[in-house]
Amino acid sequence: MDTTRLIIVAVGGQGNLLSSRVLGEAACRLDIPVRMSEIHGMAQRGGVVESAMVFGDAQSTIISDGEADLFLAFEPLEALRALNRCNSKTIVITNTSSLPPFTAAIGKGTYPDIEAIKQLIKEKVGRLITLDANALAREAGNELSVNIVLLGALIKADVLPITADSVKDAIRETTKAAFVETNLKAFDLGFAAV
Amino acid sequence: MHKLLIDQPGAKKLLLGNEAIARGAIEAGLAFASTYPGTPSSEISLNFFQVSRESDLYFEYSTNEKVALEVAAAAANAGVRSMCVMKHVGVNVAADALMTLAYVGVRGGLVILTADDPYMFSSQNEQDNRYYGKLSGLPILEPSSAEEAMEMMGYAFELSEQLAEPVIFRTTTRLNHSTAPVVFGKITKPVTSGDFTKDPFNYVTVPAVSRKLHIKLLKNIEKAEALADASAYNFIEGSGNFGVICNGVSYNYVADAVGDLELDGKVKILRIGFSHPMPGSLIKSFVKDCEKVLVVEEGEPYMEEAVKAFAQEAGYTGSIKGKAPELFSRLFEFDPAMVRANIAKYFNIPYDPETPVDLSDIPELPQRPPNLCAGCSHRATFYAVNRATEGMETIHPTDIGCYTLGFLPPLSAGDFLICMGSSVSTGCGFAQTTDKKVISYIGDSTFFHSGIPGLINAVFNNHDMTLIILDNSTTAMTGHQPNPGVDMEALNFDGFGRVSVESVVRGIGVPHVSVIRPYNVKKSIAAVKEAISHKGVSVIIAQQACTLLERSMKKLVGKPFYVSDKCKNHRNCINDLGCPAFYVENEKVRINAGLCSGCGVCAQICPERAILPLK
Incomplete structure (x- = not known):
């Protein structure tokens, strides 16, 4: 089957490893070949965490610069920083809620204006989808569900061969029982936001 | 289960x-x-x-x-x-x-x-x-x-x-x-x-x-x-006049490239999965029918050297390449596009690579380097040493663990590092050959791993240095594994012994030993001053459980702090500590209560005493 390549970037602690896990489980349920790769270790020390997911018949588990079909960013500054993973056809989904790095707090660099970030991304890629995933996660009942809100938006973008139902089943199976209802609501809110 | x-x-x-x-x-x-x-x-x-x-x-x-x-x-x-x-x-x-x-x-x-x-x-x-x-x-x-x-x-x-x-x-x-x-x-x-x-x-x-x-x-x-x-892990795939020999994850990139570039019938692959000893007969018979051979391996030209030697024995005269300025580097890891491009280049196959978006008009972005956690006690220890040594010339050999991250400003607590345990022994060498005060840093797990022989050496050869053992009762950087100093019973694991860092240090015969609680800033600074004034070996054991582990085990007891109106914007807190719980809003320092662990170190260094615990 055709290969679809997805890059997810986030800040450590935002839960992107769980979201790629849920997506991987959903793919398995549908018997869609999936391979993924992630760099962790520093994740809990406030650095950038990146996952690559390759759906389809490829054997590689990583994605070269310019070769992401889909690009999901949990944080707008990190969307901009990792934009070289995209090409002019890539579909980009980014959270608009910012998490300024500590360096900006101590005056080493300036956090760019969100509208400017959106404009820069929009003119370079195939399609830009933006949503305030933190606000939607709060609406769902837990700000930590940002990762699941963004999964909802990702599935609605309709590029991956993965259904909303299979993701919801994977949420039920993979996420902690106490959070399942909130996570399902978060998924629906993200799905409806696109 | x-x-x-x-x-x-x-x-x-x-x-x-x-x-x-x-x-x-x-x-x-x-x-x-x-x-x-x-x-x-x-x-x-x-x-x-x-x-x-x-x-x-x-x-x-x-x-x-x-x-x-x-x-x-x-x-x-x-x-x-x-x-x-x-x-x-x-x-x-x-x-x-x-x-x-x-x-x-x-x-x-x-x-x-x-x-x-x-x-x-x-x-x-x-x-x-x-x-x-x-x-x-x-x-x-x-x-x-x-x-x-x-x-x-x-x-x-x-x-x-x-x-x-x-x-x-x-x-x-x-x-x-x-x-x-x-x-x-x-x-x-x-x-x-x-x-x-x-x-x-x-x-x-x-x-x-x-x-x-x-x-x-x-x-x-x-x-x-x-x-x-004869191994099934050294297998040949596909057929053609061009040969590619590869191993490990490089094989995945090669296999994908053969599909992407539509090279069926042109390229055959020898995947090496049993790589020592290299399969000589198999390689000789593989290269024999190849017009030219490309070796795709990350790291050193380990297979390439062997393939060239076997090919020479077999009288093969075609081109064999791998590591070369125009092909693969010994540096870093490979990726699918790199392998695809080099296969296309070496075998003269047309290839139109995907162009990444142009980033030339993107402004310089603030970096997001990994940092010691909010409330990490290593930060408090580094601060105490920096204050205690103000005006002195120092060298800080450091070691491998979370605390290595302290080498970045504003703490600048790391000047030399080569391997596990090296902080102690390199400290000996620097102390002997320079006039600067040597203060080495090592974590508890690394101390047990390979710091102890260096400390024995320092005592025996009477080197003038201070070793600070950052004892957070865990192996934090790699994911909180236990080490011999950890109280396993407190973690509900039975059947383990326990080795006290302090007993080891005293047993070695270190002449000046002190134990500090790094969250107590004043006492810690005083202890460091005393230790470094001792001529010969001194050891300070800075004891404080890892805040990240405490947080995950829901054992944090301190209340978060906030910056009150008394703040006059000296910013000693943010500039000297660099704790990630701080942020600046409307030119005022603020504390993210969700990140703050309540260690209270910043409250102790604020000249206005403006940082207070939340009620």
Whole structure:
């Protein structure tokens, strides 16, 4: 089957490893070949965490610069920083809620204006989808569900061969029982936001 | 039940490469495992640790990799299937044991896993441990994917028992930290106890014995080469006049490139999965029909050198290339586009690469480097040392752990680092040869790992230096593994002993020893001043549990702090501590209460006493 390549970037602690896990489980349920790769270790020390997911018949588990079909960013500054993973056809989904790095707090660099970030991304890629995933996660009942809100938006973008139902089943199976209802609501809110 | 113990052959599970490796060993009847944790290998051991709590598997976190290998070597020589897990630089620590264990051999299967780290995602170098195969004479197996790793682990134990010597199982970060669906096989019940029969003329490596054992090792290498030539892990795929020889994850990129560039019928691939000894006959017959050959391997030209030597023996005159300025580098890791482009270039195949978006108009972005956690006690210790040494010229040899991150400004608490334990011994050398005050930093786990011999050296040779042991009661950087100083009972694990850092230091005879609580800033500064004024060796043990671990165990007791109206914007807090809980809003310093651990260090250094606990 055709290969679809997805890059997810986030800040450590935002839960992107769980979201790629849920997506991987959903793919398995549908018997869609999936391979993924992630760099962790520093994740809990406030650095950038990146996952690559390759759906389809490829054997590689990583994605070269310019070769992401889909690009999901949990944080707008990190969307901009990792934009070289995209090409002019890539579909980009980014959270608009910012998490300024500590360096900006101590005056080493300036956090760019969100509208400017959106404009820069929009003119370079195939399609830009933006949503305030933190606000939607709060609406769902837990700000930590940002990762699941963004999964909802990702599935609605309709590029991956993965259904909303299979993701919801994977949420039920993979996420902690106490959070399942909130996570399902978060998924629906993200799905409806696109 | 632990997911790796589910005995359902045929079940399909999404596993991390490291989980697949652990499962493969469990299926092979692994009975005994030892390790010193190190990224990217750590999750293999973590899973063994968990599995050992609910199965017959014996697992231990050993004090260092040499100890881990020696422990496992004995277990294997008692006849039980054993495994020893470490990161690539850990093999350097274990190398002394490895080299002669290769002579002595094993009775039960012993697999030594080395997790190499091309690009150095979390390592101090990117050495290519395939050369340990050549150096020791031991066989090396290298999988290309998580599912292959699981299956290959079973073969590794069989091979080890067939040759009666350890087998090196080499992975790279991209395999350890890749996830893919794998299909479970059957779990073999482990044989957990064995016996040792005395045979000193084969086991005690005095010169006369070793001369005999070296002859045996060389014969074994010949046997292993024949096995490599016939191995199903060294396979040929596709057909054509162009040859590509590859290994590990590079094979995935090559296989994808052959599809992407539509090279069916033009390129044949030789995938090497049994890479020491290299399969000479197979390589000779593979290259014979090739117009030209490309070797695709991350790291050093390990295969390329062997392929060229075999080709020369076979009288092959075509071009063989791999590492070259216009092709592959010895640096860092490969990626699919790089491999695709080089295959196209070398074989003159048209290729139109994807163009990444142009980033030239993107403004300079603020960096997001990893940082010590909010409330990390290492920050408090570094601050105390910086204050105590104001106006002095200092050198801070540092070591391997979270605290290495303190080398960045504003703490600047790290000037020299080469390997585990080096802070102490390099401190000795700097103290002897410079007029600067040497204050070394080492963590508790690293101190047990290899800091103790350096400290004994400092005492015996009477070096004028201060060692600060940052004792957070865990091995934090690699994921909070225990170490000999940890109170295991408090973590609800029974059956462990405990070694006190302070008793070790006092036992060594260090003339000046003090213990500080780094969150108490004033007392800590005073203790550092006293220690560094001592001529000779002094040790400060900074005791405070890891805040990240405390937070995850819901044991944090401090209330978060806030910046009150008394603040006059001196910003000592933010500028001298660099704690990530601070942020600036409308030119005022604020504290993120969700991140603040309530350590209270900033409140103690604020000149206005403007930082107060939330009610």
